[in-house]
Amino acid sequence: MAIKVLHHGLATTVQDLGRPGYFHLGIPVGGAMDRFAMRAANLLVGNDEGAAGLEAVFIGPKLEFTEDALVAVTGADMPAKVDGVPQPGWTAFKVKSGQTLTFDFLKSGARICIAVSGGIDVPEALGSRSTYPIGALGGYKGRPLAAGDVLPVGKGSLASEGKTVDEDLRRKPDMPAELRVLPGLYWHRVTEESQENFFADEWKVANEADRMGYRFKGGRTLDFVDREQPFGAGSDPSNIVDSCYPYGSIQVPGGTEPIILHRDAVSGGGYFMVGTVISADMDLIGQLQPHTPTRFVKVTMEAALAAREERRAGLARLREALT
Amino acid sequence: MTIRYTFGGDEHLFVECNEEMSLEAFFTSLSMAKGVRESGIKGVTEICPANASFQIKFNPDIIHPDDILKEVKAIEGAAARAEPILKTRIVEIPVFYNDPWTHETLMRFRERHQDPAGTDLDYAARINDYGSVEDFVGAHSGSPWFVSMVGFVAGLPFMYQMVERKRQIQVPKYLRPRTDTPKLTVGHGGCFGCIYSVRGAGGYQMFGITPMPIFDPTQTTSYLRDFMVFFRPGDIVKFKPIDRDAYDQAVEDVEKGRFAPPIREVNFDLGEFQKDMDGTNARLEGMLHGH
Structure with missing residues (x-):
């Protein structure tokens, strides 16, 4: 065959x-x-x-x-x-x-x-x-x-x-799409005002969106907390000493356009990250077309785990229905 | 140094040993990553060491994030007491500096560079206070490099120059990343050297190219038959400048399966290195050449 x-x-x-x-x-x-x-x-x-x-x-x-x-x-x-x-x-x-x-x-x-x-x-x-x-x-x-x-x-x-x-088991992104994010990693590098703006602004999926990463445009540029750059990080305030990148992590080179790393992610690099899309919402990203309006929604670890449990239950229902 | 713990979503624990790059931070990260591996914490699925940090991927259905944090923190003390000594290997890698392929590429992306009038080598030599490109190449190939991270793309080594901080080569990345970099380009960004294992995007300055494959998914290259990735963290690299004829010869040797990079087992002791960098480097190089 x-x-x-x-x-x-x-x-x-x-x-x-x-x-x-x-x-x-x-x-x-x-x-x-x-x-x-x-x-x-x-x-x-x-x-x-x-x-x-x-x-x-x-x-x-x-x-x-x-x-x-x-x-x-x-x-x-x-x-x-x-x-x-x-x-x-x-x-x-x-x-x-x-x-x-x-x-x-x-x-x-x-x-x-x-x-x-x-x-x-x-x-x-x-x-x-x-x-x-x-x-x-x-x-x-x-x-x-x-x-x-x-x-x-x-x-x-x-x-x-x-x-x-069944229709109710299928999952599609809402309009605007909502992606739940756990702030962390190098979140402390941006000012409080920028932290608020990041979640308040409406972003749009950019054309550079593929299996490695999804880029977003349209929100306000992030401002950084002043510091002397650590040795080895590079001179731009968005640079860090090259570290690992989690799947779903959101890096913002230069503070301008967030990039969510996806299944074919680069494993590390020298850009700071504001947080990570929770595991329950990773599938949704792959269904976003360029220009889709998108909101990042701030959640706690507790909420991330509850959402994960909900996805697990959905998968269990799928298996029950089909096997 | 204060270790910082933070979660990357519900599946990753990110541990920053230091904001700043140093071999001490690298060794802390390496011994903690090793400690996590050996402790067999349930639910841990992957451990990725980086330059001065590391990352643990875990399954939160098996272990609660609070619990993994507690267990990893418990390893911190033991890791800090671990002797920074490594049984590793040194490898000599031939480099054709100022080659035509990276030259063509850097000219193609010139408008993305800090200094559109020159080359990446001219620029790096100048901002690092070398009188000529030859002197710069002499410094680049004159001391060994320590592989402090493998990643970005398949098998790419990040390398830390084994000299005092004030002698370390530092350059910014391109203003905007290139969409193309020749395979096996020897590059540099921040304080890190790298070898691009595959062709693709990149933002590091480009100094030359090596004929030695470091990633081979077909596993037909003689020294990559056991595993497709050459580098591991802790490897020590010494660059050897070669000319066009030697490059062409090496490429032919690779194709015919005759190319064998000189590799020697060595012990690296961070304390000894810090006491006498030039002496340690001379001993390591001596091992490479059979002394």
Whole structure:
């Protein structure tokens, strides 16, 4: 069983739930930006949650199947079509041998997850099939897909055709989007007034938004607390002695445009960070389009843990519904 | 030094051993990171040491953030008493300074630089009070460098120059980061040297290029067959200036699987180093050349 790539879309990569354990060497966890959507897509077609699927951003790929398979498309609202016939999202549908899967224009969200029964069967690299393009590691030859590629697919079952995820289990960003943030790290480097402004202002997703990081524009520039820069940090007040960067951490080079590091994060560097997006809201970031108005919402650790628990409960309901 | 603890969201504990870079701060961070690893605190999933800080990733479903903070703080005392001695290795890395590839790149991004009229080498030599680029290269390759962090992108070493602070080379980063840097560029930003393991964005000044791969996801390079990343924190690096012919020869040797960087096991004692930097460096270099 294989899938022929007739068109790659914009940037389509093989992703699973990532390769933890190598961030100390600069190799990020990677994996689907929207983990919940990838888990759901896999469960819909009868795969393990951690099987490899495809992640496509803004524009879907065009794929030809060489054998019958079950497919599910989750995440963003970008309707799938089989030989031109529309298919429902968040639902397992059949694609027969010789048929072609295409996609309509994106309606909302940013990224779709495409799961195929049996999973995309590229070799594992450091325990994962996720693509890390900068390191030419994992996925299909370490890079995004291109027309002419032939993707191997594992052995799957067609048993779960028609299975669907209830509307109330699907999660989409609000408008404006709200991302909950735990202040910390180098939060003390900006003035109290700037701390207030950061959470009061409306930001917009900038064009530079990808798997490594999401940049935001439009809020007021942050002012720094005066200090003599520590040795080795560099002369700009936004510089620190190069440290690790947490996933979800928000750095603000020069105090102007916040950047949230995501699944393909650089592991460290010399810019101060104001805090970190809580784990419960990481999936949402991957569904934000450029220009989406966004508010950062200040939360406590307690609230972060409660939100995490809520996501866990949502995932438990998904598993119960689909297995 | 006062250690500062702060959370990076609900999954990371960030520990800053010192705001300022120093080898003492590096050793505190390294021994604390080691202490955390050895104590086997439940729920810890990853430990990432950095120059003067480190980060722990944990699963808050397994351990409450307050509890991990308590357990890590308990290690602080023992780590502070740990002897700053390291069994490590020294490696000699050939560098073709002022090469045509970084030169082409730095000219392409000249408008993002502090000194659009010159090159990165001219600029670094001038602001560090060297009379010529040759003198600057002499200083850059004249003493060893200590790998105090691996990261940013896959396998990239941050290197701290092993000389008194007043002799350390310091340069600002580009005014705006470049979108391109040749693979294996030898760069410098703040007080840190680096080798870009892969091609990509970067903000460090560019001084030259090495023919020696330090990251190989295919694991076909002879000395990267066991693992795809060459560097680990604590490695000591000595640069050796080479010319175009030697560079081309080394590239060919890498391709044919014949390239083998000189590597020797060494002991590094921070106390001994601080007492006599030049003497320690001479001993380390002597080991490299088989004395």
